[in-house]
Amino acid sequence: MWRPSGADRGRAAAGVRHLRVHRRPLRRGGARGVSWQDEIRALLPAGLAWHEPVDTLAYRRDTSIVAPGHPDLVVRPLDAPGIGRVLAAASRLNVPVYSRGAGSMYAGGVNPHAGGLVMDLGGLDRILDIDTVRGVVVLEPGVTFGALLAALEPFGQTIGIVPSTGAAATVGGAVSAHALGTGSPRFQSMGDQVAGLEVALADGSFIRTGSAAAHGAGFFHRYAIGPDLTGLFIGADGTLGVITKIALWLHPLPAHRETACLGFADYPSAAAFLGELQRKALLDNVWYGAGYDAMAVRGRLLGADPDLDPTALPRFMLGVDYGGDADAVARDRTRIEALAAHYGGQPQPRFDEIYFHNLRRDELYWYSYAGYFAKSRCAMVMASFATDTLPAFLDQAQQWRERHPQFTWASATVLCRRGLHGAVLAFYDERQQWPEVQAVIAGCTTELMALGCVPYKSGKLWAAEVRKLTEYQRAVTRIKAALDPAGVLAPGNLGLDAR
Template sequence: MSYMSHIMVNKMVLKEEYVKVLKEIVGPKRISTEYVDRVFYSKDLGMDPTELPGAVLLPKTVDEIVKIVTFANKNKIPIYVMGRGSGLLGFGVKEDSIVLVLSGMNKILNIDKKHLTVTTETGAVWLAVNSTLWKQGYELCAQWHGGVISSTLGGAVTANTVARTSEDGTAFGETVVSLEVVLPNGQVIRTGSAANPKSIPFERYTLGPDLTGLFIGSEGTFGIITKVSLKIRRKRDITDYLSFAFRDYHDAVDAIVELQHQNLMQFGILIQGAILEKDIICKLHIVLTGDANNIEYKKKLAEAICRSHHGERSNAEHAKNFWETYYYSWLRGYPTKQYYVRSGIPYFCPEVNGYFPFEQLPKIFDAVWEEWNTNPDIKKYKGLFKAMDTFITRNVGFVWFDPLFPKLDPDAVKFGLQFRNKMLELFMELGGCPAAMSSATSPVILSKIGPTYEFMKLLKKAIDPNNILNPGVLFPEEL
């Protein structure tokens, strides 16, 4: 089976007269109808079926995006928006569409140390922005979100990716101060305090309803984010690490709740998987930050809490690796080739994720392991249990379950995608709330929320009556 076989081949490109107009907008070097480019930009890292777009455009300015969107809306041409394609949930591109690649719009526009914000273009990469801030003694309030090596800030906002920090918020979106957005009719709006043309992005909750929140997690269906203003803070002076092993989920969760009540963890992650020692069902990695006056106190208190809940001291170097070496957590310490290629077979990851209240965590852990250990098709299709990590945010656990299946076996791919959707239904049934969604997963998730989903569709119809922005991703192609 070819790696490309899950892409539905469509050799048709956009109408010649459409391509001519779009070339006039972005120039001949930033538009392509070449087959190889249309294949490359038709998907992210996921394996869900996709079709080939009619053209790929790489705009560099907001004005270009406005002209593209206005033209597409007039001619009812679907637009799919892409950052750097680092997601794993599927893109859902349809034929005769435009893929708008925003990775070239990656400038840092302003670092406001007085009001503690940074404003960037939508394609700025998380790690690059944070590295620039570090040199000046600052950092993003949302530390270390998914895909940090390559994902864009605009993509992180539109997917509302989890921010892997415990003390500052539950999701990347909570650190957003203001957005600049191009609406489906080509109009440009700004949210929060920046909506006042005589003001700056310093406050989100002002000037009427929280329109910033409308676009966070919307997967690009309500508008195209072109600028992002985020909260920043002074970089912490000292970082230290702890790791504790637990033999019972309830003990681990009780320890987490108490640690959170004391506001001790900069970062906490509960890991499960094959790398654990015998009889250890999970490990809690803890990152502590502070200064010379309080770091030792925090460390002693965190250790006392974990021990009081039957935690056993483990190697803190593993916690350090999870925090400092971004790919270590993703690859579980394996080299890239060794991790995704086992015995010469390449694998793919149909990830499943969702927020859970703390009291539900033991139930979802048991349910996932029960399904994994009793479903005969998992062994049949050579499934591997990569990890089930729970990122501890301010008041919830974000469960990230990553199975692996052979990517060159069409039956294994089909089963892996079906298994992902089955697990999403299980997450919803046990009170979980999945975050990032795609054309393949949103029907499974949003169909469960009844009137709320109907209200979302009403908003979509009002904002995008021609349904040109990311059709089929959150909402049906025919509203």
């Protein structure tokens, strides 16, 4: 059971909003003298469940600032039937269940605030089928992106979206949290690349979505038969079911890749260019696009070359990773740079040379900030917003930088086929500043909503704001009640309270 530590009491004193997740009484088990832990442990082969605090320590939290939970039991099923047996027993025994992949998300969705058990899906790590005829790959949720990309490369194939958390992230976690990253300029987000799912429901039964719902048909079409049930489980953070199989669309590996950077004098000009870029559909050969604000531009360029004139530097930089047929890439790059020039954008080969090209070839993603992590942790809040909101988003990030100088702030923007995705990062000393940064980030989510941004990777970090979306929350609550009547799946996520 979770008990407040000194740090937790400090958070309360600092005014941090606590999640309304309550520890519900757990039934003792079926047989006299048998605990619910023993009853669930008996459903799996020996060695796949553990409860000692030293063994469960790593399962208390993800990489977010959300307070850790305290699991009473951790299980690691090796197949879908094992997941079904555990879920059926957990529902009957009223035991909360939090499913977990690599734990690399930034929203607290896997933190077991209601206690109960954590289901480690890392044991379901098989690639089941690479079907180049139908153009799909079918895999289990514990497969990492690094393993999947390596397996697809000999076939000359890749997938549409690879999240910014890099090679160690699991595909199941990315689908559950609705990831984006590499591929977003072409394909938008992870959910748009899912052909279908197999999901274990709270009562231990299974459902397949899309064309695979028809016996023997397999995965080849998502929008088939009737309503799109696949979408129910994408971004649901484990609240409606546990994903046990995923079918993703395949795409040819780009034959040619190159990077380039474009600098703009101000944020409104950059936003106008990005909006026009999206409307003209010039992103077919852009695999990744990242935006950097004035502080990031200055830091990287002046850090590499202190003799540069800081007043001559652009205030916004767009890094573009092109991929495709070489002739098509050359054609689109010429068109994109001509469009950028119309909005005052100019090529910036120096930024590409010292930073962006290496970032993309080494695929370091967010971990380009590793220098900060050597002495602190990172509080990250992520949001999606319309492209014309970019100036307001970056101005707001600068206000937080000035208002809270005790933290080292950064912001980043990911280009999508439509709209943008933004992240604000505050680097802090966890031993000294955790309660303080939690309160600040809670305020950031409220201010982002006021700008017109919407929650992304909601988990528990955005729970208070998601609850304010009354009609949306009412509909999700009804779906939750139908699929998980005992309320055991990931209580607290998406603002859904334990029942």
